[in-house]
Amino acid sequence: MRRSAAPSQVLGNVAKKPRFIPPGKSNTVCLKIETKEMDQEMNLKEMDEKGGSASLLSEVYSQNQNANFTQSVESSGKVKTTKECFSASKSSNVEMKTLDMLKADALCLPTSGTAKEEAVQKEPDCLVKYFSVVWCKASKKKHKKWEGDAVLITKGKSVILKDMEGKDIGRGTGYKSKELDSLDEGQTLMVGGKEIEVMGIISADDFSSGRCFQAGIGTHDTVSTVLSQTNMKPFCKPFKSVCQPNSKENALKDSQSYKPRHDPNASNSLVMPRPNASHQWTFNKAGLPMVDVVVDPYIANNLRPHQKEGIIFLYECVMGMRVSGRFGAILADEMGLGKTLQCIALVWTLLRQGVYGCKPVLKQALIVTPGSLVKNWKKEFQKWLGSERIKVFTVDQDHKVEEFINSPLYSVMIISYEMLLRSLNQIQAIEFNLLICDEGHRLKNSSIKTTTALASLSCERRIILTGTPIQNDLQEFYALIEFVNPGILGSSSTYRKIYEEPIVRSREPSATKDEKELGEKRAAELTRLTGLFILRRTQEIINEFLPPKKESIIFCRPTALQLELYRKLLSSPVIRSCLQGRLENSPHLICIGALKKLCNHPCLLFKAIKEKTCNPMSDEHDESSLYEGLIDVFPQDYTSDTFSETDSGKLQVLVKLLAAIRELNSSERVVLVSNYTQTLNILQETCKRYGYSYTRLDGHTPVSQRQQIVDTFNSKFSPAFIFLLSSKAGGVGLNLVGASHLILYDIDWNPATDIQAMARVWRDGQKHTVYIYRLLTTGSIEEKIYQRQISKQDLSGAVVDLSKTSEHIHFSIEELRNLFTLHEDSSCVTHDLLECDCMGKKDHQNPSSEKHSIPRGCQLGQNHGKPNSKKPLSMSQLMQWKHFSGQHQALPDSFMERIKENVSFIFQNVTSPTSPT
Ligand SMILES: Nc1ncnc2c1ncn2[C@@H]1O[C@H](COP(=O)(O)OP(=O)(O)OP(=O)(O)O)[C@@H](O)[C@H]1O
Ligand SMILES: [Mg+2]
Structure with a gap:
């Protein structure tokens, strides 16, 4: 044998x-x-x-x-x-919107040119055929030992042999085309020193989608095979601890107790789908009766339609009903759609109920979340379930993991990622049946400690929650998939060869038609596979439940001091050498940083110069030479402590804007956002000067105090008028619905940071019309960054990722030249770029008269085009916004009218489910 x-x-x-x-x-x-x-x-x-x-x-x-x-x-x-x-x-018709990026021209990953090879060296007009084969080294031995499976591609007179990871393992030419054309099952062939035997024919579709390389993904038999190849701690059987019938249960079997916990026929009831026969076969060996799982009406009555669908989706995933033998899910709904509530409903349902003989599916669930959100999770549990139904345990300094282990009261543990690392040994010893990772995009790097720690937990039901798109980078995407459903995409090298490289290659400008086709097919297959357990819905879905949102982009004139400093900076030798392409040690990032500081307030630049002169030892040579001679531009008595608001164009506008809000909507509150702590200090000082009460959350705020600060601010009785927020520190997950005005004082390279910040106030629970103001310094680098944010969107339709910062951006010399140009004569460079025929000089018409007017150029009125979402705008969408010069006689908006003195241009848009206000 x-x-x-x-x-x-x-x-x-x-x-x-x-x-x-x-x-x-x-x-x-x-x-x-x-x-x-x-x-x-x-x-x-x-x-x-x-x-x-x-x-x-x-x-x-x-x-x-x-x-x-x-x-x-x-x-x-x-x-x-x-x-x-x-x-x-x-089994559910929940709409799947996943992997849009796979269609978008959005990737910038290294490539190896493999896809080029995938499209077999073309001999024009020859048929390409694909075969599954087994191979071994050529030998004369009678008893051959096949060494592996492979895929053989034939074309004309040549062949390529690929192993099951997609790597080439043999090539050959000079065959007789006739022989290759008639190759069939059972026939043998020599390819580059290897003997192969044809096992079957592979369809072109199975090859181009990559399916032929998958180890039978989704087939029940292969699950254990694939799992055994991963280094994960072996999972315990998902139904083991809670579903195994014991004698007591058998005694109960005949009793009347197999009734749904809640009425499945009640109006508005949310009933989970029943598992199919296959599931019953695998997970109900004891043959317990099936009982409807019905979400507690206490919670179900409050659910939005998309949340009901989301709960069914999560239920099906963690029960292994969507992909056989897989229990993971990614809920990637956009910010504010209530991912927390959907999980709470799921956890509560599974802790109390189970489809097989009423046995609850879960005993204990673990929720891991950023430190700033631990208390928020606890609050949400109380908000939706009251305090009697469930006791959740939050781990902190005073409440250690032992308490959870020793107390029978708790079934849910909420812990921060940091705390989890510290108590990993204890956590590993607890048998959790469900693991939820909030803001789980942080697990996109499989080699970081957090990911390996979480992957070491033996819990098989895993849910990642993230509002951030997860498909920008195919390696990161793989890590997330691998975490929730280990092994489903094969080994990382197989994934790279079969999906990543062909997809990335197909996006390159030099990709051939065949490479493009191959990449698209592989992308489609990847979407299909992962789409079974990834759900993403966009903001539009709840717009109808939200109050209107009025967004304004306000272009603020720089002051004389800012202009002078700006010119001086631009003429520095450092910038000139950047423009000649000398970018070692990234001097351009230092220049960009200096210009951004200047736009926020000259005193920030002053401070940086002073620090540099006090600390000349630092080896930042470029920074010192960038600042050379700048100090002379400042007035002699200038100090950074006693800054004046009249030195910054944006600060002047901000002061007027805050005064207008205070006066016109005295009961409403404001979130004031900056990316920089130093800028927040200036804004805080300004609040003090004007007697505005404020509260503040930034990177230095102890995690234990954050929820308290947020709660106090959101309370009706909050004394604070302003919430100073560092977008990087507190952007994700926070609810700041106590405010209805949000001002973005500076701009980030990454639109996702700004969008995250904006989503803090315009979210479920907000009762007032929301006003968002974005301040930009006219003609400066801030406008350029804004243009980059939106024009990149236009070009690629790319999704964005919070982790991308300026260090990740590669600038061409042309782009740097544009960044390092000051436009002193324009009232809005962004508008100039739109090539809009109004040139900002045409009068704005108010909305009521607008309806009757013939739309011209820039006056297309409100809510034209696509309904607005929390996605970044594109240039073409911006064109649809109402816009007008700050010099206009009577601005339509009372806020704008009051602040217009220092404003050169305004774009404005209203998003409203009903009628614009
Ligand atoms: N059905 C609902 N009715 C009323 N309020 C809701 C509903 N669902 C969620 N909310 C509220 O909406 C707010 C946002 O929900 P949540 O924090 O869960 O959003 P999220 O999807 O996690 O967003 P992010 O990605 O920003 O963390 C919360 O205050 C929550 O209580
Ligand atoms: Mg959240």
Whole structure:
């Protein structure tokens, strides 16, 4: 008997079994199917004949395999089972919007040119064929040992042999085209010193989608195979601890107790879908009765429609109903859609209920979240479930993990990522049945401690929550998928070869037509596979529940001092050398930093210069020379402590804006956002000067105090008029609905940072019309950054990622030249770029008269184009916004009218579910 090391033989993989035959045998040999599988098939047949529940079992079997099998009886009398195609079941019609990026031209990853090779060296007009094969080194031995499975690509007279990771392992040319054309199952061929035998034909579609390389993903048999290849701690059986029937339960079996906990027929009831026969077969071995799982009406009555769908999606994922043998999910709904509430509903349901004999699915759940949100999670549990139903345990300095272990009261633990690392040993010892990772995009790097720590937990049901798009970078994407459903995309090298490299290659400008096609198909397959357990809905879905939002982009004139300093900086030798391409040690980033400081307030630049002169030891040579001579531009008596608001164009506008809000809407509050602590200090000082009460949250605020600060501010009785927020420190996850005005004092390279900040006030729970103001210094680098934010969107439709900072941006010399240009004569460079024919000189018409006017150029009125979301704007969308010069006689908006003195231009837009205000 011949031995084989080919995985298709060794691992007992159903999908591959028919492929493997020893060399030299005829086609019919491949009909010998290994006994275990055959036994099952035969059993089915027997059951059928006996008139038992064969159709049910047959369904169980075929669904269990998640594939379509056809059976045929060969002349030999043996049953031939052929796997036709994999089609994972999708039991809910929740709309999946995933992996948009895979279509977008958004990636900038290193490539290897593999895809070029994927599109086999073309011999024009020859048919390309694909075969599954087994191979071994050529030898004259009688008893050959196949070494592995492979894919053979033939084209004209040449062939390429690829291993199951997509790597080339052999090539050959000079074959007879006729022979290759007629190649068929059972035939052998020599390819580059390897003997191969054809096991079957692969369709062009299965090759281009990459399916032929997957180890039968989704087929039940392969799950253990794939899992065993990962270094994860082995999972415990998801239903083990809570579902195994004991004798007491058996006694209960006959009783009347198998009733749904809540009425499934009540109006507005939210009933979870029942598992299919395959699921029952696998997870209800004891044959317990099925009972409807119904979400507690206490919580269900408050759910939005998209949240109900989201709960069903999560339920199906963690129950293993979407992908056989997989229990992970990614809920990537945009900010503010209530991911917390959806998880709370799921946890509460599963802690109390279970479809098989009412046995609760969960005993204990673990929620890991950024430190600033630990208390918020606890609050949300109380908000939606009251304090009697459930006791959640938050780990902090005073409440250690032991308390949770020793107390029978708690079933949910909430812990910060940092604390988890510190108490990992104890956490590992607790058997959690569900793991939820909030703001889980931080797990996108599989080598960081947090990811490895969490991956070491034996809990198989894993949910990642993130409002940030996760598909920008295919390696990061892989890490997230690998975390929730380990092994589902194969090993990391297989993934790279089969998906990442062809997809990335296809996005490169030099990609050939074939490479583009291949990349698109692989992307589509990746989307299909992962789409089964990723759900993303966008902001539009709750716009109808939110109050109107009025956004203004306000271009503020720089002051004389700012202009003079700006010119001086631009003429510095450092900037000139940057523009000549000398970018070692990134001097351009120092220049950009200095210009941004200047835009916020000259005193920030002054401070930096002073610090540099006091600390000349520092090796930042470029920074010192950038500042040379600048100090002379400041008035002699200038100090950074006694800054004047009249020195900064934006600060002047801000002061007027705050006064207007105070006067016109005295009960309303303001969130004032900056990316810089030093700028927040200036803003704080300004609040003091004007007697505005304020509160502040930045990177230095102890995590334990953050929720308290937020709660106090949101309370009706809050004394604070202004919430000073550092967007980097507190951007994600916070609810600041106590304010209805939000001012972005400076701009970040990454639109996601700004969008995150804006989403703090315009979210569920907000009762007032929301006003967002973005302040930009006219003609300066701030305008350029803004343009970059929006024009990049236009070009690529790319999604954005919070972790991208200026250090990650590569600037061309042309772009740097543009960045380092000051436009003193323009009232709005961004408007100039739009090539709008109004040139900012045309009068604005107020909304009521606008309706009757013929729309001209820039006066297209409100709410034209696509409804606004929390996505970054594009240039073309901006064109649809109402806009007008600050010099206009009577601005339509009372706030704008009051601040216009220092304003050169304004863009404005209203998003409203009903009518614009
Ligand atoms: N159905 C609902 N009715 C009323 N308020 C809701 C509802 N769902 C969620 N909310 C509230 O909306 C706010 C936002 O919800 P949540 O913090 O869960 O959003 P999120 O999706 O986690 O957003 P982010 O990505 O910003 O963290 C919370 O204050 C929450 O209580
Ligand atoms: Mg959240």
